[in-house]
Amino acid sequence: xxxxxxxxxxxxxxxxxxxxxxxxxxxxxxxxxxxxxxxxxxxxxxxxxxxxxxxxxxxxxxxxxxxxxxxxxxxxxxxxxxxxxxxxxxxxxxxxxxxxxxxxxxxxxxxxxxxxxxxxxxxxxxxxxxxxxxxxxxxxxxxxxxxxxxxxxxxxxxxxxxxxxxxxxxxxxxxxxxxxxxxxxxxxxxxxxxxxxxxxxxxxxxxxxxxxxxxxxxxxxxxxxxxxxxxxxxxxxxxxxxxxxxxxxxxxxxxxxxxxxxxxxxxxxxxxxxxxxxxxxxxxxxxxxxxxxxxxxxxxxxxxxxxxxxxxxxxxxxxxxxxxxxxxxxxxxxxxxxxxxxxxxxxxxxxxxxxxxxxxxxxxxxxxxxxxxx
Ligand code: OSB
Ligand code: MG
Numbered sequence: 001x002x003x004x005x006x007x008x009x010x011x012x013x014x015x016x017x018x019x020x021x022x023x024x025x026x027x028x029x030x031x032x033x034x035x036x037x038x039x040x041x042x043x044x045x046x047x048x049x050x051x052x053x054x055x056x057x058x059x060x061x062x063x064x065x066x067x068x069x070x071x072x073x074x075x076x077x078x079x080x081x082x083x084x085x086x087x088x089x090x091x092x093x094x095x096x097x098x099x100x101x102x103x104x105x106x107x108x109x110x111x112x113x114x115x116x117x118x119x120x121x122x123x124x125x126x127x128x129x130x131x132x133x134x135x136x137x138x139x140x141x142x143x144x145x146x147x148x149x150x151x152x153x154x155x156x157x158x159x160x161x162x163x164x165x166x167x168x169x170x171x172x173x174x175x176x177x178x179x180x181x182x183x184x185x186x187x188x189x190x191x192x193x194x195x196x197x198x199x200x201x202x203x204x205x206x207x208x209x210x211x212x213x214x215x216x217x218x219x220x221x222x223x224x225x226x227x228x229x230x231x232x233x234x235x236x237x238x239x240x241x242x243x244x245x246x247x248x249x250x251x252x253x254x255x256x257x258x259x260x261x262x263x264x265x266x267x268x269x270x271x272x273x274x275x276x277x278x279x280x281x282x283x284x285x286x287x288x289x290x291x292x293x294x295x296x297x298x299x300x301x302x303x304x305x306x307x308x309x310x311x312x313x314x315x316x317x318x319x320x321x322x323x324x325x326x327x328x329x330x331x332x333x334x335x336x337x338x339x340x341x342x343x344x345x346x347x348x349x350x351x352x353x354x355x356x357x358x359x360x361x362x363x364x365x366x367x368x369x370x371x372x373x374x
Pocket of ligand 2: 192
């Protein structure tokens with residue numbers, strides 16, 4: 001690959017249309033780290049770092065990622081001969097532990113650049129086959145069960161193919177049961193606990209078993225593989241791991257131990273698109289369905305998720321909702337949209353990400369920026 005000449009970091013701030021509450025905290029506005037990678041030929045691509053404002057989902061935050069990109073990642077990729085995109089994650093892994101989200105922001109951008117250079121859509125570079133992907137929605141914890149029923153009903157009517165509800169102790173079985181009763185036995189419902197339970201809560205989690213959920217996402221500790229295996233042995237409903245799967249090795253562990261039967265792949269969490277493809281291929285070989293998770297991304301990060309979700313192993317609708325679900329106005333043109341059947345088009349009409357970034361809008365939202373160069 002052509003060497004990189006600059007990496008520009010930019011923090012933008014965008015208010016969510018509605019607060020998003022998970023068991024470990026609430027987000028009302030996103031602090032988003034956008035990157036621009038420019039190579040020695042002047043080719044430029046945008047990417048996004050998905051780290052949150054606080055370390056309540058993963059250890060990284062936008063502030064740690066900023067420092068790590070500036071001090072440790074940039075120096076490895078700026079002005080040096082680069083391998084193919086597949087080789088970037090290993091390059092960033094050598095004697096460099098953790099910080100997957102910071103690394104992924106650059107790794108993904110380099111896949112984006114490669115697709116531009118080759119003149120093909122990113123989805124095609126990754127091996128995507130679908131022209132449209134199925135869309136799911138992730139609903140934060142609501143004020144009361146009635147509000148949850150109404151939200152879920154509204155989203156199902158809008159066409160979403162999967163309805164994920166965030167749960168926590170006290171807002172679980174007795175909140176989800178009315179949703180099942182209101183929406184009927186065929187509604188594609190699931191829950192995500194973001195680590196709010198322990199094995200001591202097995203009774204409650206077994207209560208979820210009667211609700212015919214597609215899956216229960218990451219009920220136990222954020223870095224656990226062993227106790228989830230114990231829980232999965234007792235549950236009929238498949239467990240889906242999110243937080244615990246930080247790379248291909250953890251996916252292998254999950255299969256070896258039986259800690260879950262489905263994986264939510266978030267490229268940021270696993271260190272980029274190369275590791276995401278490796279997990280996808282491994283899971284396909286082992287008949288483990290995967291789907292693409294979300295981190296309340298702007299339209300930039302969403303472009304990468306859409307491209308990834310077009311791969312054949314992504315057989316379950318992703319947490320890839322249209323721009324309007326999150327923002328009054330997104331930073332990309334065109335914005336991401338969903339049709340009434342709950343699908344989203346994979347941009348295949350041009351090279352790269354398939355959307356343009358509205359630079360004026362990004363500049364108006366920018367809180368800080370930094371240009372890194374050789
Ligand atoms: O656990 O999947 C999660 C958002 C932030 C942090 C963690 C999670 C989520 C979501 C959002 O569920 C999904 C989306 O982007 O729509
Ligand atoms: Mg999750």
